[in-house]
Amino acid sequence: MSQGLSPIAFLTRTRRPGRIGVTDILSWAWLVLGTLAVLIPVVWAGLSSFKPAAEITRFPPTLLPRAAVQQTVPGFDAPLSLWTVDVDGQRREMAMVRRIGLKAQMVDPSNPGPPVSVDVKNMSPVQRLTIATENYTDPLTRFDFLTFLKNSVFVTFVATLLTLVVNALAAFALSKYRFRGEKAIFVLIISTLMIPLTVVMVPAYLVVVGVGLVDSLWGIIIPTVASPTGVFLLRQYMLTIPDELIEAARVDAASEFRIFWRIILPLTAPALAVLAIFSVLWRWNDFLWPLIVLSSRENFTLQVGLNAFQGEFSVQWNYILAMTFLSLAPVTVVFLFLQKYITTGIAGTGMK
């Protein structure tokens, strides 16, 4: 896509023009099957998230969200379900009054007369495409999902902003100054890349309790702000900015901070953008650390809330899937628009 060629052009392209070899077919099959394997579970969860609660556990399932149609019929208090019925060789739409064993009592919904008895073998429910928006609105209003969502947005936004500022400042110092201990500090920062959270999570929790940030959103924002990846990425980029610009600004008596703010930061925008994308994704998806630090429900992020929710309401898949999709949607949108930045950002210089 990004290369400007459609899959069709790819499919018809072969190693030796005019001949399709076995390897071409196998390669093609692998890529298409792989794409399906990626898409099917996601799309299936997405389609299911729009199914009404009564429909979601139907087996075998329907592909699209559908629901039985109900209609209010004069003379009956509750709405009645509509069925397609074969009566005397005629197909008709009728409303079911009640069901007794293998017989059902049906009335004509538009002209309700005395109920007709119909064999259940001869009827099938009328279903229509239905989007159960209540799957999305209920958790946001009745449960705490709006709080989780707000917390996640707050954490993602604030942590990303702080990550950019703190790491850009450090990268500026490490790329544009010569000072004692420069190398040692750089190595020290980069070495933290090797320490996974899983190894230090118990003492890290202790520290967070010690500084009074436990069970607070700041307890998941502040410890993650300093990022070795961020420092490295920004420093490498800042090294390519010519020092003459800084010298010229100093001649004009600009302060060091003004140089950083007015000259270096705007010129580092592409690298800052890459770091911002990564930071947003990290914070939004973060699970283990928030799970440890946050204990009260009103502080849960979306991921922790989702995990708690699925433990409590394990049967209400319609709600769980809707909230799963709500959490997945922003990431997907970010990816659709910025996939090129993300993949090249990861592959580094090796990628063309």
Place this chain on the structure above:
Amino acid sequence: MSTPKATDLGGRALDVVMGLVEAPINGFERLMGRKRMPYLFLAPNLILFGIFTFLPIAIAVGYAFTGGTGLFVSERPFVGFDNFRQLLQCEDYLRPGSCRESLFWTAVWNTLWFVGFNVAATLLVALVTALILNRAMAARGFFRAMFFYPVLLSPVVIGLIWKWFLDRNGLLNAFLQMLGVPPEIFLLDVGWSRFFVVVVSVWFHMGFYTLILLAGLQAIPKDLYEAASIDAASPRRTLFRITLPLLGPNLLVVLILLMIRSVQIFDEAWVLTNGGGPGTANSFIVQYIYQMAFGSDLRLFGLASAASVLMGLVLLVLTLIQLRLGRKMES
């Protein structure tokens, strides 16, 4: 920031804020001189690293030698190697049931099996995909993006999506029913649940490794392939004599990276298997650490730290191998 598109109001507000921030920093510069400025710029970063990364590392080792349920080191009695002894005391390491901490050894063995299968499967799938993407130049961007997409999702989301896919009423069972196979509750079966933890892990991460391997493949000089085609070398010969040997260092790096990450399996498996089920079939080391320290009212921080230290040592060895390899690749 580089575009002047930001509304004037926002720009002016930012100027005011920056003016306030700038004043004390410029004061520092006048007072201490330009040469001291890099230290000021590094300070926020180093303070945060110090408190939230280096301090925990320093505590971690000491913590493993303390007992009790207190949180702060001052409240915890020194117990020497007791925690390690408790973890490592075992009649037969192959039978976790015979160990004093049977849960730990169950987790160790589960993790080892997972690492073995996951590393092999991910490496194979990522390598094949990278080789194919490297060959087919057109639409590469599309497929590369497609395979990479799951990498960006949250482990909780992935756990839930797959849980639904594998549900008793899920799509996989519907498909199997079409083929006449009776439905199966995959995640309640020991064998199937372990199998699908690996499948989900491969599905989640393979795009990342494909990307790294693809970058390695594209760095192989094209003239080698031209020379091979002049010599009329078979595609298979080209693969085994040129591509794979030259990709070797990249493959090793990916292998070690995969091992380091596989050992730390937790998030997606935790959500997918409802906390390691059925029983303890999918309980891994990080889960053990989490459960000992935070999972219940046990609060066995000492035992959890000891397990962390043991896992950290394994990861350290793997990391050192990785660094050694990286240095070799550069030279």
